[in-house]
Amino acid sequence: MSSLPFHRRKNVRLTLRYFLACMLVLIFVFPVYWLFIISFKTPDEIFAFPPVWYPKSIQFSNYMVLFKDGDAETVLNSLILATASTFIAMILGTIAAYSLVRFKTGGENLAVWIISQRMMPPVAIVFPVFLLYVFFGWVDTFFGLILLYTAFNLPYVIWMMRGYIEDIPLELEESALVDGCSRWAVLWKVVMPMARSGLFATAVFTFVFAWNEFLFALVLTRTEVTTYTVQVTHYFGGQSNFWAKIAAMSVLGTIPVFFAVATMQRYLVRGISMGAVKG
Amino acid sequence: MTVAAATALRANPDRNFRYWLLTPAIFLLLLVGLFPLFYSLVVSFMRIDMMDTDTSFAGLYNYANMFKDKRLWAALGHTLLITVIALPIELLLGLAMAYLFLEKLPGRQIFISLLVLPTIISPIVAGATWRLLFDNRYGPINQVLGWFAGHPVTALWTINPHLVYPAIIFCEIWQWTPFMFLILLAALSNVDKSQTEAAAIDGAGFFRTFRRIVLPAIWPVMAIAILIRGLDLARIFDIIWALTSGGPGTMTETISVYTYAQGFKQFETSYTAAIAFLVIVILTIVVTWAIRRMGLAK
Numbered sequence: 001m002s003s004l005p006f007h008r009r010k011n012v013r014l015t016l017r018y019f020l021a022c023m024l025v026l027i028f029v030f031p032v033y034w035l036f037i038i039s040f041k042t043p044d045e046i047f048a049f050p051p052v053w054y055p056k057s058i059q060f061s062n063y064m065v066l067f068k069d070g071d072a073e074t075v076l077n078s079l080i081l082a083t084a085s086t087f088i089a090m091i092l093g094t095i096a097a098y099s100l101v102r103f104k105t106g107g108e109n110l111a112v113w114i115i116s117q118r119m120m121p122p123v124a125i126v127f128p129v130f131l132l133y134v135f136f137g138w139v140d141t142f143f144g145l146i147l148l149y150t151a152f153n154l155p156y157v158i159w160m161m162r163g164y165i166e167d168i169p170l171e172l173e174e175s176a177l178v179d180g181c182s183r184w185a186v187l188w189k190v191v192m193p194m195a196r197s198g199l200f201a202t203a204v205f206t207f208v209f210a211w212n213e214f215l216f217a218l219v220l221t222r223t224e225v226t227t228y229t230v231q232v233t234h235y236f237g238g239q240s241n242f243w244a245k246i247a248a249m250s251v252l253g254t255i256p257v258f259f260a261v262a263t264m265q266r267y268l269v270r271g272i273s274m275g276a277v278k279g
Numbered sequence: 280m281t282v283a284a285a286t287a288l289r290a291n292p293d294r295n296f297r298y299w300l301l302t303p304a305i306f307l308l309l310l311v312g313l314f315p316l317f318y319s320l321v322v323s324f325m326r327i328d329m330m331d332t333d334t335s336f337a338g339l340y341n342y343a344n345m346f347k348d349k350r351l352w353a354a355l356g357h358t359l360l361i362t363v364i365a366l367p368i369e370l371l372l373g374l375a376m377a378y379l380f381l382e383k384l385p386g387r388q389i390f391i392s393l394l395v396l397p398t399i400i401s402p403i404v405a406g407a408t409w410r411l412l413f414d415n416r417y418g419p420i421n422q423v424l425g426w427f428a429g430h431p432v433t434a435l436w437t438i439n440p441h442l443v444y445p446a447i448i449f450c451e452i453w454q455w456t457p458f459m460f461l462i463l464l465a466a467l468s469n470v471d472k473s474q475t476e477a478a479a480i481d482g483a484g485f486f487r488t489f490r491r492i493v494l495p496a497i498w499p500v501m502a503i504a505i506l507i508r509g510l511d512l513a514r515i516f517d518i519i520w521a522l523t524s525g526g527p528g529t530m531t532e533t534i535s536v537y538t539y540a541q542g543f544k545q546f547e548t549s550y551t552a553a554i555a556f557l558v559i560v561i562l563t564i565v566v567t568w569a570i571r572r573m574g575l576a577k
Contacts, residue, residue: 014384017379017382017384018384018385020379021379021380024376024379024394025394028456028457029394029396031405031453032396032400032408034408035404035408035411038411048417049416051418051422053419095300095301095303096300096304096305099297099298100301102297103297105298106301114308117308117311117312119562119563119566120312120559121513121535121555121558121559122516123534123539123558124315124319124558125311125315126539126542127315127538127542127543127551127552128314128552128555129311130542130543131318131548132314132318148311150307151308154307154308155308158304183296208399211401212400212401212403214401214402214516214520215535229401229404229517232403232404232407232521233520236410236521236524241411243411243417246407246410247411250400250407254400254401254404257400257401261399262392265392
C-alpha cells in the first residue's frame, strides 16, 4: 500500500467505501423490496419454489381484493386517528410548552415529570385504560383512541416545542402586546407562525407514531376503528399465512409514512432524537 | 430580551392565562399517566380475576405469587437477553455506518435516505416482512443460505428453538440500526475537526483519537440514543408479536407479551396490575440509574 501514490490510495479507499455503502443499502432495503414485490405477485409466483426474485408482470389483484372486501378501510381509520390525534396533540402540546417556556410554570420539575411520562411502558398503561374505557363505553370508538394517542404523544410534542419556542425572540411578542393584542392573539398570530417549521417537524413524528402504533389499537378496537397494523396481524395463520394480503396491506400502510417522511426529510434528525441533536 | 421586559410580560394582568394553557395537557397526562399507576397499585392489592371480583384487601398476595411465577422471571430474562444482545450491536454497527458516511461520498444523501427506510415503517410491518423473508420454503433467506451451503436449507426460523432468538434479533437490528446510524452521524458531523486532525498529526491512532476526543464530544447525544433504544427494547412487543407471538411455547415471551397474555387472555386482573406496577418500578429505577450513570442529569 505504502508504495502507491497518494491519490491512488485515496481512490482505492473511496472505491472500498462505495462498495461497502452499496452492500449496506442492499441489505437494509432488500426486505422492503421483498414486501413490495410480493404484493404484486400472483399466487403461483408467491408459492413458487425456488422463490421468484422479481415478478414477471406487475398486477394489482392483491390490492383489489383488499378494496373489495373493505379491508382497505382500515388504512382510512388509521388516517383519521393519526391526523386527528396529531392535530390535537400539536395544539395542546404547543400551548403547554409555551406556558412552560414563557412563564416557567411549574419550573424544571414539571418539565421533567412531563418527559418522564414518555417512559411509561404502554403495556402497563393499556390494561387500566382498557377497564376505564369499558366503563365509559369508549372501546372501539374513534374518540377513545384519539384521546389516548393524543395523550401519549403530548410529552414528545411539549418537549420538542419547548426548544423551538425558546428560539422565538421575546421582543416580537412584547410589541404585539403593546399594540393591544390579547394573550391568545399573541399565541396564534406571533408564536404559532414563528414556530412553524418546528410545528411541522414535530407533527410528522407524532403522526408516524400514531400511524404505526399497534398495542393500544389491538386492545381498544374491535370492528369499527380497526387500524391497518391490527388488520395486518389478522392475516397471520398458525399453519399458513395470507401472504398476498399481508404484503399488500403492509404496503398500503407504509406508503403514507414514506411520503410524510420524504417531504419532511430535513427535519428528520432533530425529530428522531427528541431535540438531542440540534439539526 | 431584557430581564425587565420578561418580568413585564409575566406580570401582565391575565394571571391565570399560563395555567389555562397547561390544563388540557396536564389533564390528559394524568389520565394516561397517573391514573393507570394509581389504579394498578390499588387493584394489585385485591384478588380480581375472571371468576372472582373480590375487591377486599388481599395484602401482598399477588406480589408473593410473583416469586413463584417462573414464566414471569423467564419473560424478564428474555427481555434482558434481547436487550443486551441487540443494543450493543445496533450501537456499534450504527457507529461504523456513521463513520462510513461521514466523509464525502458520491450519492451520499440518497444512500442515507434509503438506509433510513426500515426505521420509519411500523414495527408490526417489519415483523410481518421478516416473517415472509424467514419462511422455510418460500422465503429468500433459506434460498440464499442454500447457495452458500451448496445444498437446500430448510431452517424453521420462527419455530426452531435455536433459531427464534437470532431471527428476532436480526429483525430488531435491521429496523433500529438506521436510527442509531442517523443520530450518530449527526453527532459525528458536529465534532470539531481541527481537534481530530491535530491528534492525527501528533501520531495518535484511530482508537486513541476516538476515545480521547470523539467519544467525549458525541457522548451526550449517544447516551440519549442508548437510553431511547434501551427503553424501547425493554418494552419490545410488536416485533415479537408479528414474528413468533412469544412462541414456540413461551420461549420468546417478553415482559410486555406476558403482561398482555395475563391481562387479555387469562383475565387475571389483579395479578396483571401487580406486574404492570412491577414493570413501572423496574423501569423507573433502571432509567434513573442510567441517567445518573451516563451523566445526563443536569
